[in-house]
Amino acid sequence: MEDVRIAGNAWSGWDGDLGEDSSNRGDLVFRRVTVEWNGCLEQQDGTYDHCWAQSAGGYGDGLGTAATGGHWVFEDSIFRYNTSDGLDLLYLGRTPDPAEAEVRDSLFYGNAGNQVKVGSRATLVNLVVVGNCGYFFRQGFPLMGPRDSGDHCRAMGNPVALSLQQGDQAAVINSTVFGEGDVLVEMPCDTAFSTCDGTESVVLQNNIFVGTTDFLQPFENSALFWDPDGFGQEDYNIVYNVKDLDPASLGPHDIVQDPQFMQADLDNFDGHLQPSSPAIDSGLPVGIGQVPDHDVEGIPRPQGQGVDRGAYEWTATPPRYTLTVQKAGTGTGTVTSDPPGIDCGADCSETYTSGTLVILTATPDADSAFAGWGGDADCADGQVVMDADKTCTATFNALGGGGQLSPVFRFNTGVVHFYTISEAERDYVLQHFVPPWVYEGVAFYAYKPGNP
Incomplete structure (x- = not known):
């Protein structure tokens, strides 16, 4: 599956629960896929409403399966604003079929449960995982329950959830994880299906892990890991702002220091590095283990004397991409942007720094109605992540024929x-x-x- 958007389904976006004694086999490949706003209804103007989750009888995983096998591959994809989990493959490996997952060069944020959860042999490389699992609570969607309803930060809201079976090896490499769940990464044995024997491991290298106030327990911060079986083999990470950190649990080259993100705001996060970040040039080199030769935006690694830790490689002149707005239809209207730059009208294109989230607003003239967004797949909800040049089309239609009873x-x-x-x-x-x-x-x- 390539260049597909799965969005605005009242239940899950991709429901892979095939029933008892069923499974998947072979390669299941997703490239440049956006999975968003499932558990909500898409409105005519491209906004979303009636978002619901379990307390109201709803269900909103972005993509989820029951027990499954298969070689699942996700590349250059986005999972965001789903009312349960973003990507849920936690039961991968619970069938006799071969099971493995690779998730690379992708973004996860704004999902109300776990952002990415994968069982069995999982490889996570170049991911930006923002565990702002309280997003829907802060937006005030009326069908989502109160803070303690179970709708917000479901399954403790841990941004990354792994689950290993006997002999499994997993890895989290060059990823940026920031969240308000109970822990930032969980990695227990799948004791409901398997008995682990000590041969299992999770390699965590060149990552940035940053906690903040725990949404469900606001009197404390998130913890770093839940690793009850001691699977973790961590080194060359940056760890910051987590509770109960035991220095003895860290690798010899881990750094406990502020990574200096461009913007450490959960709901408006920018994980690019400031020039003085300790993550710059301090990671393991390309070719060691699974350290990649590029970052989440495709920028070659290294850009300096060494590989940077986290998903973003710092550059003195970060790449910039152009967002172009086109208008179509029989009506008229104006499109503006936040951050500013587009007022179309007359000014219908703007260049933004890589990684910028641009929110487009379409305002129809009095005799017209906004019919929706078209263009690149990421334009569909009017929220565009600038990781390439993109073109969005706003369609305005003239109001239908007929008469008028009064001016209003x-x-x-x-x-x-x-x-x-x-x-x-x-x-x-x-x-x-x-x-x-x-x-x-x-x-x-x-x-x-x-x-x-």
Whole structure:
């Protein structure tokens, strides 16, 4: 699967629960896939509403499976704003079929449970994992429950969740993990399916791990790892702002220091490094273990005297990419951006630093309606991560034909619109329109052709 967007499904985005005694086999490859806003409904204007999770009977994994085998590969993908987990392959390996997962060069953020959870033999390289599992709580979606409902930071909200079986080897390499869950990485034995014998391991190298206030226990910070079986083999990481850190548990080249992100804000995170970051040039070199020869944005490693720790390789002149807005349809309107730069209108393109999240807002003129976003796959919700040159198309359609009852109320043919009308206008509608169909308190009227 390549260049696909899975979004706005009321339940999960990709429900891989095939039923009892079923599985997957062979290669399952996902490249440049965006999985977002599942557990929510996409509105006509490209926004999302009616987000729900378990307390209201909902379910919103981005991609999830029950017990499965298969060689799962995810590259250059985004999992964000799903109302349960982002990527849930925790039951990988619980069938007789061969099982393995590779997740590379991808972004995870804003999911209400775990961001990425993978069982069996998992290789995670060049990932940006932002465990802002309280995102939906802070946005105030009414169908998502209160803080302690289980909807927010589900399964403790640990950003990275691994689960090993007997003899499994896993790795987390050159990734940036920042979160508000109970721990930043969990890596227990899958005791429901297997008995581990001490041959298992999780190699954690060249990473940046940063904690913040625990969403579910705000009197303390996140912890670094939950590693009850001692699988972790960690070194050349940066660790910062976590609770109960035992120096004896660290590798000889680990650094306990602020990594100096460009912006350490959970809901507006920028994991690029500042020029004085201790992560710069201090990691293991390319070719040692699974250290990659590029970063999450494709920038070659190293850029300096050595490989940087974390997902981003620092450059003196970070790459910049151009976002272009086009307009289509029979109507008119304006598109603006945050951060500023686009006011289209007249100014329909802007160049942004790599990794910038640009939020586009489409405002129709009075005689038009915004119909939605097109263009590159990442444009579909109007939130664009600048990791390449991209073009987004805003479609504005003219309001349908028909007449006008007063300056504040038009009736239209061929297009559905919503209006607030006066009591006198309501009486007119009841006389000239067929009886309404009422759904959730909203009355829908079909215009009688031939009426003035």
